[in-house]
Amino acid sequence: MYTPIVKGWITEQAQEITSLAIQVHGGMGFIEETGVAQHARDARILPIYEGTNGIQAIDLIGRKLYSDKGKAMASLLEEIEAELKESTSVHADKVKAVLHQAKRATEYCLSSMQKNPVLGTGLAYSYMMLMGYLIGAWLQLRAVQLSKQEGSQLDNAQQKSWLQSASFYCDHVLPRAGAHFDSIERGQSSIDDLDENSFNR
Ligand SMILES: Cc1cc2nc3c(=O)[nH]c(=O)nc-3n(C[C@H](O)[C@H](O)[C@H](O)COP(=O)(O)OP(=O)(O)OC[C@H]3O[C@@H](n4cnc5c(N)ncnc54)[C@H](O)[C@@H]3O)c2cc1C
Incomplete structure (x- = not known):
């Protein structure tokens, strides 16, 4: 599940x-x-x-998401949700909002793939990017949490640096997930309209 997200999103x-x-x-x-x-x-x-990355995105939406009808992805999203519920971070609500978008995007993608597994892949890249931004945020909050835990080897300055990094990410990078969600939500029709002639013109 992680491979296409890690490879695709991080290399972008x-x-x-x-x-x-x-x-x-x-x-x-x-x-x-x-x-x-x-x-x-x-x-x-x-x-x-x-x-x-195009092929990684197709792998995510096809072999990783659609092939088990979204089961593995649902379990990943549940894991993220459970951790966010416990989070005391001031950014947790922003990440929860993106989690909600990721759930809806997953439904859109599954239904597009159900209708047409070839054209459905037109949503794959945005889906991969949305999931990357979400998982990036989830792990940033986890890193902050771990940096403060008893037994952490980090000093105050290092803890502050983790916190600043997560805050910047949640305020200035994470909102991009919304643009990918919009692209998925607006849907498939402009992709379905494309045919071979669109590329020959
Ligand atoms: C510097 C370098 C080092 C490399 N080293 C290795 C190595 O050590 N071992 C090795 O095995 N390979 C290696 N490669 C090859 C590399 O794995 C391939 O270049 C890479 O997988 C992309 O394949 P391709 O170049 O044939 O592009 P193509 O598959 O022709 O892709 C061209 C474009 O079409 C898109 N595309 C292709 N198929 C589809 C599809 N079905 N649906 C939608 N879009 C599609 C792609 O996303 C891409 O944008 C190397 C390549 C480079 C440039």
Whole structure:
């Protein structure tokens, strides 16, 4: 279940992160001497090799979701829900809202795949990205929780850094899940309308 999400979603993030790394260095980032541009070039292959992200997304919606009619995904979503219920984080409600979207998106995807397993895959990429943003948030909150637990090896500054990272993520990265949800909710019709002639024009 995790493989296409980890491979697909994280390698998409790598494009943005390495591009931002160039940006923060300004012109110096773009020229070769800083070495930053090399990271961006190296990262560009990640969404292609060991299965393109398009294929990873199709794997998620097909072999991982549709093949057992959503059972394994439901159990993952339940696990996330149970942990969020216990969470004392100020961000828990934001993650719960995305969890709700993920549940609805799962239903849309299952019903699209039921109607047409080929065209249904048109929702696959957005579904993979939505799940990635949700799981990223869930694990960020878990990391904060663990960093504060008794026996944690982290000092106060490190704990604060985990918390800041999770807060930034929940406020500024997680909302992107909503855009992928919208794309799934708006549905299949503009994809169904495409035929071979659409690509020849
Ligand atoms: C630097 C590099 C190193 C590599 N190293 C290895 C290696 O060590 N071992 C190895 O086995 N391979 C290796 N590969 C190959 C790599 O695994 C493939 O390039 C990769 O899986 C993509 O396959 P492809 O290039 O044939 O693209 P294609 O499969 O032709 O894909 C082209 C595009 O079409 C899309 N697409 C393809 N099929 C479908 C479909 N059914 N439905 C919808 N969209 C589809 C893809 O998402 C992609 O956007 C390497 C490639 C590179 C570039």
